[in-house]
Amino acid sequence: MQANDKEFQQRVVLVTGGTKGIGKGIAQAYLQAGAIVVVCGRQQPEALPTAADGRTAEFIACDVREASAVKELVDQVVQRHGRLDVLVNNAGGAPAVDAATVSPRFHEGVLRLNLFSTLHASQAANAVMQKQDDGGVIVCIGSISALRPSPGTAAYGAAKAAVLSLVSSLAVEWAPKVRVVAVSPGLVRTEQSALHYGDEAGIASVAQTIPAGRLADPQDIAEACLYVSSTRASYMSGTNLLLHGGGERPAFLGAANAEHNTQQTTK
Template sequence: MSQHSGLDYSGKVVLVTGGTKGIGAGIARSFLAANARVIVCGRSQPEELPSVGEAQAAFIAADVRSQESLALLFDTVQAEYGRLDVLINNAGGSPAAEAATASPRFHEGIIRLNLIAPLNVAQQANRLMQNQVEGGCILFIGSISALRASPGTAAYGAAKAGVLALVQSLAVEWAPRVRVVAVSPGLVRTEQSHLHYGDEAGIAAVSAGIPAGRMAHPDDIGNACLYIASPLASYASGCNLLLHGGGERPAFLDAANAASN
């Protein structure tokens, strides 16, 4: 069960895009543990929805890359829940591909999913939130890939860098009623970690290079979202909360040590 440090989201409605697995599911569980009404969306309904105790997320089918699908999603949220307090703009990702050989269509698809789609989702959420007396919070899930080299996922890193610029601009345009912020994870262990890091030995080796001694868990990201979307962070807007366990040990340190031994 997620730990939520006493934050109470009773009566609040939270939408998590891509909230059926991985980081998104961890975020959904954190808000469920804090008593929020949580909606998750994805292209297809999973076998198991995020849940905490008796509380379970609701599911609405949606493809964030489709304007028609997004319009239906937000019309449904408005009709069935009457409000939207927090949007977690989480859907995204990228398979590994060398920039030299990946097709232009592949690059366009990655940027569409990770930059254009989140902008379109945020626009729909803002439309609802601006009409609420209490406004709302739009939270983009960024990535450490926006802030350092991202070999193998270059288009993804570029898209996430664009997200950080987007957050700053939207925070100015949509203030004061809607706060716009980013939470940027470093390396996170999910059910798909083996696709990037191999077996348990590979995951352990990568974890050893992180000062915290481990990769983040999805609940770590969820708990950060709980804070940044709450009244405790009401003055946070246009900013990026970086969660990387202290970063990654610089390769030059290991190289220097190896050379001197």
């Protein structure tokens, strides 16, 4: 969003998990747009603080898996700044595991982080936004994993699918004061990409499976969040904005082409 867009200036934005990866990119975009930005994480990050254009996001420690901690987080934001205009539910994630053998406790933890934290934070934010003359916007970061098989991260995919259902329901319950929207990334390049895709060669190979020819950058997701939380998207609620660079090429096409090429070679 261009710097001459004034509507976010002095608006108060809370980004959960806003100290790294996609969340950091989102927080930086709101800072560049002039917003007062608060980010949270379980611990104060060792890296440089979330900053952009000479402005720095405020940090509040919070374990978003705990409902009481999330309510206290929102209360602190309101005590400091008097209001909350945008909540971005970004905190989440899960390592790859074998769904057949991983412990029930692990699955419960994935659901707490990716689903329950979103519900608890949204509930706390809504209580504030309903009292504001101009309401507010809640943006939930979903995932392509909610819409296609997610082998290795089955509980994560299920949790993100539940988030999309949650968005559609809360949008109805909390209208018209509060809009609730999902933004769902596909594959995104962050500082942790190597954990999922290997070295630069592996990342490049994965990028070739995407029609856009690259993984998304956090800035791509950030721009979408700015849009859906702006007045330009004032009629957008209860829906999901999917950002996947055109999707993934179906595996059967590659298999069919390989078989065709083999037949042509052997003739």
